[in-house]
Amino acid sequence: MKFIVLNGSPKGAVSVTMQYIHFLEKRFPEHSFEMIHVAQRIRKIEKDQKTFNEILDKISNADAVIWAFPLYVYLVHAHYKRFIELIFERNTMGVFAGKHAVIFSTSIKFYDITAHNYIHAVCDDLKMNMAGAYTADMPDLTKVKEQKRFTLFAEHIFQVINEKQPVQPRFSPLIKREFIYKPGVVNKPVSSMGKRVVLVSDALDEDKNLNGMIQRFQKSIAQDIRTINLHELSIKGSCRGCLHCGYDFECAYDGKDDYRQFWEEELETADIIVIAGTIRDRYLSSLWKCFFDRRFFHTHTPRLMGKQIVYLIAGPLSQIPNLRMILEAYMELEMANVVGFIVDEFGDSPDIDLWITKHAADAVQFSVEKYIKPVTFLGIAARKLFRDEIYGRLRMVFQADYREYKKLGLFDFPQKKIGLRLINGIAGILLRIPIIRKKFRGYMKTGMIMSHQRVLKTLFPEV
Numbered sequence: 163m164k165f166i167v168l169n170g171s172p173k174g175a176v177s178v179t180m181q182y183i184h185f186l187e188k189r190f191p192e193h194s195f196e197m198i199h200v201a202q203r204i205r206k207i208e209k210d211q212k213t214f215n216e217i218l219d220k221i222s223n224a225d226a227v228i229w230a231f232p233l234y235v236y237l238v239h240a241h242y243k244r245f246i247e248l249i250f251e252r253n254t255m256g257v258f259a260g261k262h263a264v265i266f267s268t269s270i271k272f273y274d275i276t277a278h279n280y281i282h283a284v285c286d287d288l289k290m291n292m293a294g295a296y297t298a299d300m301p302d303l304t305k306v307k308e309q310k311r312f313t314l315f316a317e318h319i320f321q322v323i324n325e326k327q328p329v330q331p332r333f334s335p336l337i338k339r340e341f342i343y344k345p346g347v348v349n350k351p352v353s354s355m356g357k358r359v360v361l362v363s364d365a366l367d368e369d370k371n372l373n374g375m376i377q378r379f380q381k382s383i384a385q386d387i388r389t390i391n392l393h394e395l396s397i398k399g400s401c402r403g404c405l406h407c408g409y410d411f412e413c414a415y416d417g418k419d420d421y422r423q424f425w426e427e428e429l430e431t432a433d434i435i436v437i438a439g440t441i442r443d444r445y446l447s448s449l450w451k452c453f454f455d456r457r458f459f460h461t462h463t464p465r466l467m468g469k470q471i472v473y474l475i476a477g478p479l480s481q482i483p484n485l486r487m488i489l490e491a492y493m494e495l496e497m498a499n500v501v502g503f504i505v506d507e508f509g510d511s512p513d514i515d516l517w518i519t520k521h522a523a524d525a526v527q528f529s530v531e532k533y534i535k536p537v538t539f540l541g542i543a544a545r546k547l548f549r550d551e552i553y554g555r556l557r558m559v560f561q562a563d564y565r566e567y568k569k570l571g572l573f574d575f576p577q578k579k580i581g582l583r584l585i586n587g588i589a590g591i592l593l594r595i596p597i598i599r600k601k602f603r604g605y606m607k608t609g610m611i612m613s614h615q616r617v618l619k620t621l622f623p624e625v
């Protein structure tokens with residue numbers, strides 16, 4: 163069979179992901195795997211229609227397409243995202259329809275699920291048949307057990323494609339409502355209470371609803387707020403994956419474009435950040451993705467601690483819970499507080515007016531009160547994963563993270579809690595005695611609320 167491999171690594175052939183494809187080439191010489199480095203060559207693909215058409219011709223003549231990519235900031239690299247946008251913008255979806263697709267990623271398993279959901283949904287939108295998906299941890303290829311697992315996966319997908327087995331889609335098509343939002347007059351703008359508000363958007367003139375929402379937010383605050391359009395910033399390109407940043411947060415683009423200055427002088431000094439974007443396919447624009455990828459110069463260290471975040475999103479966000487999860491998880495890891503999301507998919511213009519103004523007021527109030535809501539599983543799991551990775555196998559490359567994590571007390575391993583370890587050890591021995599175990603089981607429910615009750619009694623002795 164003939165496979166076209168769409169490589170999502172900005173590093174092209176020098177990519178971890180592509181080593182797995184070489185493994186397939188060597189293990190299954192009866193099949194061919196042609197790699198196209200779409201993320202690395204996106205400028206040419208975008209500018210030169212002939213190059214784009216050549217890729218489509220190859221896809222047309224192939225038995226299946228392998229979407230092979232590294233995870234980049236909860237998703238795929240911005241350039242890969244741009245390639246997907248081009249498919250839809252140039253109305254070339256027909257080339258993919260009815261073809262089998264395979265998803266393959268390498269990563270450190272940080273939100274590989276959201277990237278897979280994204281590509282799977284794109285494949286469903288393209289009416290492709292999903293033969294199978296595989297998420298490899300970066301070094302898996304070096305382990306015999308994982309080589310076997312990967313081989314079995316490959317054999318399985320060959321079978322699905324060869325036998326043209328039926329495949330059910332997983333994601334419903336998006337339904338976009340025809341609605342024009344017209345912001346009304348703000349009767350009572352909210353005082354910013356001296357808080358610095360920065361609104362960042364990627365709005366183009368044609369993004370009518372987004373521009374309306376931005377205008378409404380600006381007018382909801384009595385003072386002028388800083389508004390920045392990403393199209394007006396000099397951003398030379400997306401992250402190259404070179405990892406220069408790992409040692410001391412230096413970026414290969416430093417001094418060459420505006421990004422670092424913008425991030426440090428505008429965003430890190432803000433109290434309230436408004437992120438405004440229109441949904442393009444199943445995410446925001448590739449420009450927004452480039453913004454998130456470039457933030458990686460501060461690698462895995464939180465930089466927006468204590469800031470209030472408001473999202474203004476035009477498009478069917480409620481139909482893409484994956485995107486909402488990414489945007490929430492992102493800010494939880496940054497230790498910022500998501501005040502909320504305002505979308506244009508519900509209500510009429512006066513409703514949206516009220517929601518935006520309410521969120522502006524909430525953002526100011528939370529900022530004054532320094533309110534940060536409790537972190538959810540999204541942030542907790544992410545932090546634990548990075549805690550272990552930065553302490554362990556990633557430390558050599560990400561030394562700047564290691565230093566910052568130490569400073570911030572993020573290496574909060576449970577084994578450091580000597581008291582708890584002692585109690586657990588003693589309890590473990592005592593609970594081997596049947597009579598004690600029986601007693602302990604009897605106290606299970608009341609035991610769980612004992613300390614809470616003690617606190618309540620101390621705080622409210624008179625009640």
Ligand SMILES: Cc1cc2nc3c(=O)[nH]c(=O)nc-3n(C[C@H](O)[C@H](O)[C@H](O)COP(=O)(O)O)c2cc1C
Pocket residue numbers: 171172173176177178179180231232233234235236237268269270271272273274300401403404405455458
């Ligand atoms: C800017 C950047 C962002 C990344 N984001 C993620 C991520 O969100 N989740 C994850 O598990 N790994 C992430 N990684 C790790 C890469 O996915 C991983 O190293 C991958 O194997 C690289 O493959 P490649 O050499 O083919 O580009 C990121 C790496 C870089 C440089």
